[in-house]
Amino acid sequence: MKHKVEIFYAILSETASPEENFQFQELMKQKDDLFLFNQIKKIWDEAREVKNFRSYDAKRAFYALSRKVEHKNQMKRRYLLVAASGIAAGIILMIGLFGLMGLPQMNQQQASVVFETETGNRSVIVLPDSSKVWLNAKTQIRYDADFGNTNRNVYLSGEGFFEVTHSSKPFIVNINDFKIQVYGTKFNVSAYPDDQLISTCLEEGKISIKRQGTKELFVEPGQLIDYNKQSLVFSLNTVNPEDYSGWRANKMYMNNEPLQNLAKKLERKYNISITFSPEKLGDEIHYSGIFSNESAEEVLDAIAIASGLEYTKNGNAYTVRSR
Template identity: 30%
Template sequence: MEKHSPDDRKWHLAAKALTDSLTPEEQAEWEALKDDGLFQEDFARVKLYWERLQALPYRQIDVENDWKIVMEKARLDQEEPVSQGRPWLRYAAAISVFLIASVLLWRSMRGNFSKNDKPFLTTIVAPTGSKTLVTLPDSSTVWLNAGSKVSFNNSFGTDNRDIALEGEAFFDVIRNKVPFNVHTDQFDIAVLGTAFNIKAYKDDDKATATLVRGSLKVKRANLSGTKDEILLAPNDRLTLYKGAAAPSKASFTVKVDQKINAERETSWKDGWLSIEGESLNEFAVKLERLYDIKIVFSEESLKDYRFTGRIRQLSLEQVLKALSLTSPVQFSIDEKTVTLSENEQMKSKYRSLQMP
């Protein structure tokens, strides 16, 4: 894998500028880049092609493929070979690794929602290696984490506000008389106006719902066929355990943690990689989705190491270096495969694995 240059930070900020998601601190960094004439020239070119995404069809949105279409147009219009000029296309493509997209659906679809329209389903996908910011027809916003998707029908925002989720998403819901419902394979969420995070990947052994503000009602079918309801308060996190703890779809184990740091738990949307008492095996799954890679363990015992903390979501190599500096874990990278193994020299000094 090639070594990432400091220019990656510029394009990380560029991605957030394109999606209007810069924090106050990042905004200051972005303003400072206005004096970088060469970068601003390249960014203006990327922004031009990025805006062409609005002309793409949005019945079925696949950010990864849409971005490839835009970048191919940029290559065709480029007069000189990339190798002879500044490598702006390579850094532009890196945007997809950090934030990738802001899909403003309501601008292109609001006029099409009526009771007379034939039913159709809109699906928005954030593939592995990317995140997606979506503005729904009711002006609510959704951050989709890597390997996630949401679906809703053409009456969303009028007759209903029902949305189906696979994966992880942060919702900031606009208050409306029409209830907002999120449906997953594990449970259903009902709200009016609130901000919350749901993590419900099909291949994970647990699913979580975390409330940041407002109120949240979690519903789950039980063995009798009725639904159990659990009310969450801000900074509550509900965890539903699957796998061995759930012998059938209607049988499950639920735990509610109170007074957690909900802002930290949802900081993935702001470019942080946070973990809390997670095993290295769980952390590896998160990295695989985030960077679109495959992680293999040379020793099974490595999977049981546990970590707590957070680091900036930078390049894969930087994250793995932070891991190796704080634990007896070393890594090697071969294209899109990462191999983790024990560092025998550090193993004797190992006491606890705390990432800064």
């Protein structure tokens, strides 16, 4: 008999053979397997509703569940999974079900669940409390295996858009020494380690942000709060929230930002590298605009025309310089 995961994939992807259908029916007679399949199917169906994500090989993403396992010690293990994008992303949401790939059962209080997106990929996950998180490229999110039981803490590095369900337990996004407390809401957080700003933009509901040693700051819908890691200063502005969550629809928004910021976004999105010659060029020239579905070279062409620049290409590496 095939492994149950192979059979579940065949059923969900509508490629099951008569033998696989028979084996599936046998599995469904077992209470644990029935419960497991229903959880997987729910996540699969959720992921199929997500629009504007690039499609990847769903089967490869399905089996990426066990792609990387880090053993901290015999009793404490941390499961690190690499998320794909598109419909396939939903498959990865099952990692909270530790029995899924034949993995050993774990003491949930000793485990963390980690999702990562690689450069050039995005994904969407559903947390155990049914909250949804869209992950931009090169992003990691982590939560304890007992999430939803004793707490609703997540740990973010990168960029994510959150739709948080209401609960008596507070939902907290942890970013180094920052805490964003959520009160049932929709908001975007950008907190890449190599970016100068940590930015949070609220679309609906209410959130607060607090850095260790500072007072709690509350954010209202339509507000963007930035924290400058260099100057250690917060700033609060009124904005259009969709400009900051537009990456979910393949859009990039720039508001008088240095070209170096745009370069970082392009590098994460398209898995390329961009350098400026001289290096200070990336900080000296600022740009405003919105890009939607353009290729990396189409974006660079537009920037070059508007800013009097030119670029050369060598494989996936681009060098931008003045004309």
